[in-house]
Amino acid sequence: MRVAVGQVEPVFGDVAANITMTEAVVREAAAQGADLVVLPELVSSGYMMSSREEAFALAEPAGAGPATSAWKNLAAELGVFVVAGFPENDRGRLFNASILCLPDGTHAVYRKVHLWDEEALYFEPGDLGFAVVDTRFGRLGMMICYDGWFPESYRSLALQGVDVVCVPTNWVPIPGQAEGQPGMATILTMGAAHSNGVIVAAADRVGVERGQEFIGQSLIVSHTGWPLAGPAAATGAALLVADVDVAAARRSRAWGAFNHPVRDRRPDAYRLHPAP
Template sequence: MRVAVGQVEPAFGDVDANVALTESVIREAAAKGADVVVLPELVSSGYMMASRDEAFGLAEVAGAGPATIAWKSLATELGVIVVAGFPEREGSRLFNAAILCLPDGQHTVYRKVHLWDEEALFFEPGDLGFPIVDTRFGRLGMMICYDGWFPESYRALALQGVDLVCVPTNWVPIPGQAVGQPGMATILTMGAAHANGIVVAAADRVGVERGQEFIGQSLIVSHTGWPVAGPAPATGSALLVADIDLAATRRSRAWGAFNNPVRDRRPEAYRLDPVR
């Protein structure tokens, strides 16, 4: 399977321009032979919402709004799987969501479980869990940005047999990082891939939006925990492409004759005793 990650800078509030931007990335990735294309969090709208009304005005019903219709159409036309972030509207509720579009026209929505900072003012916590999508390549899952700070997110997917986790994200600077150090987000992504024996494709955005800086550094990480593409630069658009052998990924989950970090779990030992 060939995986592509598109690192871009969306224009806040300009859905038409962002749809056109993502279309160009998807077409370029498909021309390079990509089977899966991952794009950033809230790439159809931009991230820095000023109010719930603004967020609601930029949101769409999955599969029925301009961005998700375009992504589904491109998936079918080009024969690729498209994963991208958008603000989802369901009745009066709003979600920070991602859609996975299959070439056969079907789609699956993931709603961000762990909301970051002022997202909680506008969005509902995700209520769909961590769904798995079976494809001809393997089992795909999704999460969004801050979800990656919770080991349980990756482990929930790993326990369902996920092969590739697609992560639309909008990573921001973490205080205390020294110049030249890798981003904390990239370290967490690499650690999660290694600890669970899975592939992770994380698509970040770049630029400054309403005063908020984003750090780029998108990457594709193999089941070993080492990047096979990226990290991309902290500034500027980038398209990362990597070939992934999911059969090798599955075989490698056993670390020799005795160890497998998913199978070796001991839930009975993780019980929290009352503080004495």
């Protein structure tokens, strides 16, 4: 299975321009043989909403607005799976959502469970949990940006047998990254891939929007936790492509005769539910 991640810079508020831009990326990825193309969070709208009115104006129903319809048509035309983030308007409720467009013309939606910062002013917390979508390549799952700070997000997918986690994201700088060393978003992504034995395709955006910098460094991580492609540069568009081996990922979750990083869980020993 060939996976592509499109690191791009959307134009805030210009949905038509962002559709044109993402369509070009998906076509280029398909031309390079990609079966799955992942694009960033809120890539149809841009990120830095300043009011609920603005957020509503940029949002659309999943699969029935300009951006999500365009991606669905592309998936069907090119025979690829497309994952991309957009602001969803579900009968007056706004979500920071992503869509998975299947080549058969159907789609699935994920709604960001863990809202970051002022997203809480404009979006409702996701109410669909972490679901997997079965494809001929294996099970795909989605999460968005800050969800990756919660190991529970990856675990919820891993316990459902996910093979590839698609992560549309808009990572912002975290102080402390040393020159030539991985950033914290990279570290969390690699650690989650390793400790769940899952492949992760994280598509970040770049650029500065209304004073907010985004950090790029998109990457495709193998089920071993080591990058197959990227991290990309912190600035500039990039198209990462890597071949992932879903069968190897499933097989290698057996770590010798005794261990399996998902089945070795000990829920009887955990204290996970009480409030802190």
